[in-house]
Amino acid sequence: MIRALVISALLATPAAAGxxxxxxxxxxxxxxxKAGQTADQARSRMEARDGTPLPYTLTFWDRSLAPAPQAPSRIERRCEVSFAGDHTEAAIAALRTQMARPPVFGFRIDLPETHAPQTGTALIEGRELLRGRVAVVHVGLREGETFIGVDRLPDGWEDS
Incomplete structure (x- = not known):
């Protein structure tokens, strides 16, 4: 009985948790x-938490680490997940909590010209980061799916 409980606990994944x-x-x-990760590393970290295949859609690229031909020219890095249903309030609450934890995720700034609210946007903010970088966090509803994303713009993005 104890062995069965230990095995069950070892086999349980975060995907079963919610x-x-x-x-x-x-x-x-x-x-x-987390900066400095490739798309494969980000996917592997997510799969380790939530199982394979991922139960949601991941969009990830980092042009500073690998080519991303479909990437907008002035965005260096994008990480976005999307999943069925309207969960924008929960996504915003969790995002705000995460951004307030040390190290605090930048200071709110005017939205860079590279980004604008879309139909379904529930939150979009520009955030000043270290070393001249800027991030944009974005939460919304698109075609019946919630999306939550963060884009990073490189130092000097205004000039590119």
Whole structure:
């Protein structure tokens, strides 16, 4: 009996711990704010938390580490998850909590010209980061799915 409980505990994954929305939001906050990771590394970290295949859609690239031909020219890095249903309030609450934790995720600034609210946007903010970089966090509803994302703009983005 004890052995069965230990095996069950070892086999349990975070994916079994909550809804897809809860998983996506928690994993976004745990993985998407980490710099210096490739798309494969980000996907592997997410799969380690939530299982394979991911129960949500991941969009990730970092042009400072690998080519991203479909990337907008003035955005250096993007990490976004999307999942079914309207969970924008939960995503915003979790995102705000994450950004307030040390190290605090930048200071709010005017939205850079590279970004604008879309139909369905519930939150979009520009954030000043270290070394001249800027981030934009974005939460909204698109075609019946919640999306939560963060884009990083490089130092000198205004000049590119």
């Amino acid at each position: 809804t897809v929305a809860e998983q996506a939001i928690a994993t976004f906050n745990a993985v998407c704010f």
